[in-house]
Amino acid sequence: MNAHLEQLSPAPLWRHFRTLCDTPRPSGHEAALVTTLQRWADGLGLAHDRDAFGNLRIRKAASPGHEQAPGVILQGHLDMVAQANADHPHDFTRDPIETYVEAGWLHARHTTLGADNGLGVAAALAILEDETLVHGPLEALFTLEEESSMGGALNLAEDWLEGRLLLNLDSEDRGQVYIGCAGGADVIVDARLHTEPLAEGERAVCLALTGLTGGHSGIDIHKGRGNANRLLVRVLRRLEAFGARLADYRGGTLRNALPREAFAILALPAEELEPVRTRLAALEGELRAELAGVDEGVTLSLAPCETPPETVLTLHASQLLVAALHAAPCGVERMSVEIPGVVETSNNLGVVSLADGRLHLCALVRSLRDSATAGLADRFRALFELIGARTRVENAYPGWTPDPESPLLARFCRLHRQRLGADPEVKVIHAGLECGILGGKYPHLEMISFGPQIRGAHSPDERVELASVEEFWGLLRALVEDLAVSPDH
Incomplete structure (x- = not known):
């Protein structure tokens, strides 16, 4: 199902999103997807491990000559909200998500789409497999049960992650970057x-x-x-x-x-x-x-x-x-x-x-x-x-306390201005990004959150703007490379 996704651009990201749509993953039922991703990592020779709660980490060594660059953590959650219209029978533990494109937006038929946070996960996987990208040490952290309880982040192992810069890929507004969020x-x-x-x-x-x-x-x-x-x-x-x-x-x-x-x-x-x-x-x-x-x-x-x-x-x-x-x-x-x-x-x-x-x-x-x-x-x-x-x-x-003087934020804003001709809006969100919890466990982490344009999240009206996904992918790729080659961080 969802073969049409592989005709979209950027192709590597959409290919991984197809896997996420075809693999049921409501909160508490992420095991099949974890197994799929572990096999995928094995096929590329990427190291992977899990903490006691089941959160998955996949690592990739730095490009030659960039071993001393700051370690970057690409972070998203594997689960999705399971919502369907009352007149549409859908078993989120067994049935794939059926997608379609209309007027420049990707939708699901009568259910949530899972762009939250499937597109962030897909982007991280595409970065890991990109052999043309120059990068420092990379970790992709995929947490569980974010939508139901923040369980993955709350139970994340301490002294496990190695990077010091974290890119949370779970935001939903084009042209914006988040530096703080609500607790709950x-x-x-x-x-x-x-x-x-x-x-x-x-x-x-x-x-x-x-x-x-x-x-x-x-x-x-x-x-x-x-x-x-x-x-x-x-x-x-x-x-x-x-x-x-x-x-x-x-x-x-x-x-x-x-x-x-x-x-x-x-x-x-x-x-x-x-x-x-x-x-x-x-x-x-x-x-x-x-x-x-x-x-x-x-x-x-x-x-x-x-x-x-x-x-x-x-x-x-x-x-x-x-x-x-x-x-x-x-x-x-x-x-x-x-x-x-x-x-x-x-x-x-x-x-x-x-x-x-x-x-x-x-x-x-x-x-x-x-x-x-x-x-x-x-x-x-x-x-x-x-x-x-x-x-x-x-x-x-806990909430995530904003740091408007963050060098990572300054770098993102510079790249956004160079690529898109305008500064991003720097925002604080009234939602539970995992950054607050992660920052409590790893106080040294410098973090930002950004993503493509998603509307109707947590409802069957969920949709994502295709052009914003290309923009998001370009920014992410440029930022990862910039963090490896630029000495000013």
């Missing part, structure tokens, strides 16, 4: 809520909220898009006036993706079914008006439940849960004062599920300030502890 933490909530049988005279109905755009919970959080969990909970709150009680709920699939859809099973008094339909039509209109220009396709639908649940939450438990979810922090909490236009602190109400009275929730808190991450996470915990839930904070990772 997962807030996990579990609770056992009181249930009782469906009452006589009640009917079970399925309520769905669909049609949202979704996106990345960091870089898209300030764009005003709808969060399906937040919106459906708001609707549920309004339906309590009709005696609605929750029996089942599922919304969102990843804590770092803005939820596009959410579904609930409700118990309603039979006589309230038609009034509820009328109310939902009005609520749909309200939501579409509020989300005009970003998510006006939001849709509310109600249908009979073919298999009624055996139990539903008691009225008190249902109202308590809906109130807590309704009050939970969600979206932008604070904008940065020091870096205008950048979100400082946010929270994504990412995954919510309820079945047989058991609630599970996973939210992702992000901030440029580690203290603000901890503060918002604790506030979230405090709220749900009020309803008797068990809460915990997991997978906390």
Whole structure:
């Protein structure tokens, strides 16, 4: 599959990206790809090893005469976000990604594309096999489970990497270079809520909220898009006036993706079914008006439940849960004062599920300030502890403190200006690049992050601009060579 990718330019990069598209690699299922890359390295005679967590490192000796150049680490993550449209069956552990080109952009059919971070990985592999490139000592570090937990970076072996300059290839904006990023933490909530049988005279109905755009919970959080969990909970709150009680709920699939859809099973008094339909039509209109220009396709639908649940939450438990979810922090909490236009602190109400009275929730808190991450996470915990839930904070990772005086940054900007005729925008991103974690483990590392133009990451709308990939490849290749031959670093 995806043979057409090898007709694109630059050919070496796209050939490797084809391998990534044809090899399933959702978070936690990177083993087959690791094996493929190890065999590839063996075929080229490149040294490779893995740390205890399973992160993969491939090394290439310096070009003759450039052994004293600073060691360069090319870094990306092997896993991808697994998101498909609800009406498209796709097994991300078995099925390849099907790609197509349209109007200068590469897309996937009904699923995420995996350009995040597959193009960075493909570029690193293409650099390693380029025999025409003059370079210093090279290491390619490929981490695991970045999208699900930052697990690879958090568990990276210390005293393992040898280079002192790290090029993170996991950015998504043409003409920009990143020198700092937000840290974050997962807030996990579990609770056992009181249930009782469906009452006589009640009917079970399925309520769905669909049609949202979704996106990345960091870089898209300030764009005003709808969060399906937040919106459906708001609707549920309004339906309590009709005696609605929750029996089942599922919304969102990843804590770092803005939820596009959410579904609930409700118990309603039979006589309230038609009034509820009328109310939902009005609520749909309200939501579409509020989300005009970003998510006006939001849709509310109600249908009979073919298999009624055996139990539903008691009225008190249902109202308590809906109130807590309704009050939970969600979206932008604070904008940065020091870096205008950048979100400082946010929270994504990412995954919510309820079945047989058991609630599970996973939210992702992000901030440029580690203290603000901890503060918002604790506030979230405090709220749900009020309803008797068990809460915990997991997978906390630090932010990446910007260094605008970095010589590596200055060199990149010089090359960008020479090749493209303009300085890049120097940026700080409200997303969890692995650089903050890597810098904590290897404080001596000098780092920048750059990449091609990717849009719609973490959603089936993900796409990459083909021209930007050629630009990205040229910059990367020029920077690696410049670091080997120029004495000013």
